Amino acid sequence: MSGIAFGGLTDLTVENYVKTESFSAFGEIYLTPIERLKITLGGRYTIDSRDFSANVAPNALLAFAPPGSPSSFSSHGKESVFTPRVVASYDFDAVNVYASWNRGYKEFGYNTPVFVSEDPVNAEKIDSFEVGAKFVSDDRRLRLNLAAFYYNYRDIQVSIIDISTGANVLENAAGAEGYGAEIDANFEPTNWLKLFGVAGYLHTEYTSYPNAAIAVIDPVTGGLVSSRADLTGTRLPRAPSFTGSVGFELHGPIGGGFDAHLNALTRYTSGYDFFPGAQGPLQYSRTGGYAIINLSGYIERELNGSGIRSYRLGFYINNATDLKYSSINVTSAGFGLFQTVAPPITYGLRASAEF
Incomplete structure (x- = not known):
């Protein structure tokens, strides 16, 4: 690339190479110390190696x-975890209750392309704890x-x-936490109607x-x-406080050998930041709450005695x-707001056919 912006310079080439090798082993043990109680013990051992030039x-x-x-x-970087x-x-027959602890890991890495040497981004680690219950009615409709x-x-x-270059890069924050709750339900009041919904609450902060x-x-x-600023106590990006969706599915015969299906889904999300701290005092990198409606449907016919089934x-x-x-909304010192x-x-x- 060249031009007035770079004083007529040509051959502004940068070549970045990242070679990654990853080895892992995984195993689980299932225990039933008493009737109806199941315990799962598992783990993964991973070795990641990366060479950057x-x-x-x-x-x-x-x-x-x-x-x-x-x-x-x-x-060169290498890490075992x-x-x-x-x-x-x-x-409990109709209800199954559970509790879990999982530790997750996202490998370290390098921002590319870069024109000067940079330290790699540290590996990200997370401990996740969850408790919950699953209920199924006797007739399997709820x-x-x-x-x-x-x-x-x-x-x-x-x-x-x-902010200075407009490039999307990764960096490490020291730490963050979050907690919340979620409920989802499916209900079939008749053989031709299915209702479903999900609602969730999430609190996050650095x-x-x-x-x-x-x-x-x-x-x-x-x-x-x-x-630069201290964003300790602010919420994580793309983490709305409230989300939810409701919908239905209609299906059944309509005559002439045809079956019809109709689906509708409404999805709501409260406001959230696209980037940490909405990228500064302007608070431009943020969106308010919104709801989206999607519709779909089809008619289908089974055929006998022909090449098309x-x-x-x-x-x-x-x-x-x-x-x-x-x-997405972005604030950039080099390019302004976009x-x-x-x-x-x-x-x-x-349209589709099955042969």
Whole structure:
């Protein structure tokens, strides 16, 4: 790439290579110390190894790197981790209750592309605790699930927009935690109607994030400049406090050998931040709550004595109310404020045949 923005420089090439090797072993043991009580003990042992290397063209160094930066550099990292899993459940016939503890792991890594040597992003680890109950009615028409959970992150990997360059990069926050509850239900009052719904509450916050990237307004120029802030106590990105969905499915014969199916789903989410702290005082990288309605359906006919066993004709309508909302809002010191709009109403027809 070249042009006025880079003083007519050409060959702004950077080559980044990451070689990854990962080995893991997993096992579980199932115990039944007393009747109806089941205990699961499991774990995974993982070894991750990564080699990073880079070659930067001279003009790319001149345009993007500090003076004196090397044209080639490399790094090697290796980590071993054990992640256990424990689950206990008890069967009360119609109700099954359970409690679990899981430890998760997301491997360390490198931001690419880069023009100068950087430290790798630390591995992310999480401990997750959950208790819940699952109910099924005797006639199998009602299913109800309840769950409450708590999780604790260490070295959480956060996706941010580098305010000065506009690039999407990963960085580590010191820690975060969250807790919440969820309920989902399915009910079939008749053989041709199925109702379903889900509702969830989630509270999240950074327990420590003292040096987070944000954008502020320069009091002299009036433009956006990069800065850092303590976002300890703020909520995690893309973590709405409330979510829920309700819907139904109708199905049954309509004559002439045809079966019809109609589905409708309404999904709601409360407001949330796209990036930590909504990227600074402007609070632009945030969305309010919204609800989306999706519809779909089809008719189907089974055939006998022909090469085609069945055929299906259907339709779909996504975002049926043509709601205008953002899929992401970004604040950048280099480029200002920009928005990616979510898809508007989308509809179409489907046809298929089974041979």
